Amino acid sequence: MTGKAPLFDWDDLRIFHALVSAGSMSGAARKLGIGQPTVSRRLDQLETRIGARLVTRLAEGIELTDVGERIWTQVQIMQSTAGDIERIAHQADRADSDRVRLSAPEGVAGYWIARHLTGFVEANPNISLEISTRTDGENTLEQCDIALQMSESKRMSHVATELATLHYVPFASRHYLDTYGPPKGLADVLMHRTADIVSYREQQTHWPREAAAIKQMLNPSLTTDSAIALIEAVKAGAVISLLPTYAAKVEPSLIHLDLELQVPITLWMVYHPEQRKVTRSRKAIDWLREIFDSSRYPWFRRDYVPPSEFSDVETVHIRGERPRPRLV
Template sequence: MDWNDLRFFLSVARSGSLTQTAAAMGVSQSTVSRRIGELEASVGMTLFARHATGYFLTDEGREVLRHAEVVEDGILALERGAAGLDKTPTGTVRVATSENLATDLIIPALPVFRERFPGICLELITSNTTANLSRREADIALRVVRPERGNLKVRRVGHMTYSVYGSRDYLDAHPAIPGEPLEGRHIITWDESHAHLPAANWLAQTHPGCKVALVTTSLPTQIAAVRAGLGLAVIPDFLATGDDFVRVVPPEELFSNEVWLVTHADLVASARVRAVSEFLADHVVKTNRDLAG
């Protein structure tokens, strides 16, 4: 049995889609289909029920999935252990974080990093979905939510505050009602798939009846909408730059997040992973005054 066939099987089992698997693994859909067919032929059973809406595991497929995940855990542990043996800071390091931390915190510091570690290639994975470090979806994560499970090394490196902001022109056109800073004003907020985020939670709990002007799926679009004068939004203080941003509700009336640097424990000894971790930690600590508003 080919481990690569199992990799394709695991991806299709988790996504239910040839298209998503093909995109994630950088191959064609026909290649994914062929590899799944080869695996089914090798085990002598049908692992997926094919439907127009996707691929669904059969009973046999669910049993194979259970064993395949055990194999995957062993191989990934071997890869992590081997990666931890390297003593030279060269190679690729995958860093998972949110888009705003990547574009406004990490990327501006990369020229200095490149001068210091020219042999390391960084891959930035930006998503609001948490990357699984145990499955090597990333080597390092910079997060605002502390992970509670997994064989991870977790380090607090910063503190991020939030405020409600509006543009100067919008606030001039919509004067505040004393004691009610959001009353009579519109809000820019997150869609339902991001309702778990702290900003969405705060708005839902403290201002459930607020008038919504725009719903988006990313923080950069909310910042652009505030700048365009569409309404108010909850924004990290370090991103609210420029004279056109005016604080409407201060951070002490909202919430704050710790910033956590997370690495799989098996990779702590890796020279390249350690180099990136230490650089990110030092950089976040140095910029913590900005993060905390």
């Protein structure tokens, strides 16, 4: 079986591209690092194989013929494709290295993700994880590869999956309770020193109706946009505040005030589907799923699990009068 001889050598097209780009035989030779006679000979070979003159040799350089113009258009496309192939190959070589940009709420980043970084950095020494806690709604997705957020993305082009449920319950410190005493009931909390975080306001539409109505009645002693400031204020004994139940695991000195009040907020993981094709991003996504796995960490389950069931944190059970807000 005999095969048909190829119409041209791919390398001849590379030389043709260099010739037209440089505008002369000598310019192409310098660009390619070969002799000018070699450029001329390879051009002759290409024209012979195609069966048409591609350029007209002039004293000041070269000029494309009609056929040469049409072939030059296709060669430019081929050159661009070759560049794309090189970039893909380069990305493949560096697929498990370079930077992954992650956006997450400050409390989640500082009190949970940071505590699990050791395993990730040891397993992926070539990946640089960049964590940002400055969130700007949907605009955050333009600035990161993976976003953890407390609202589902409205972008149809992105994947949004439920990563965990954060159950917010009231916490206080021993110093606070020794100083002011525990609330006598949920209604009495309105008379205590409480704290509020700005992001809670944005999430209020997802709160249970009673919790949202009670929150409207609060006159907080502290309002902040920092989850770290909030939890430190609770630890110091300045205020009572809602904190996610995993706070009992990372700060066991806190005291859970069991007022039969808990607010579940879904934590979403959002990313463009193309990120799953990038090894480093896929590793980060899988790692995040692992450290928020509710089968290992029961406080992230959809169903509420009291802190006393997974932590040695002290719990004060309070069953007094509940406020009677006007529910709308």
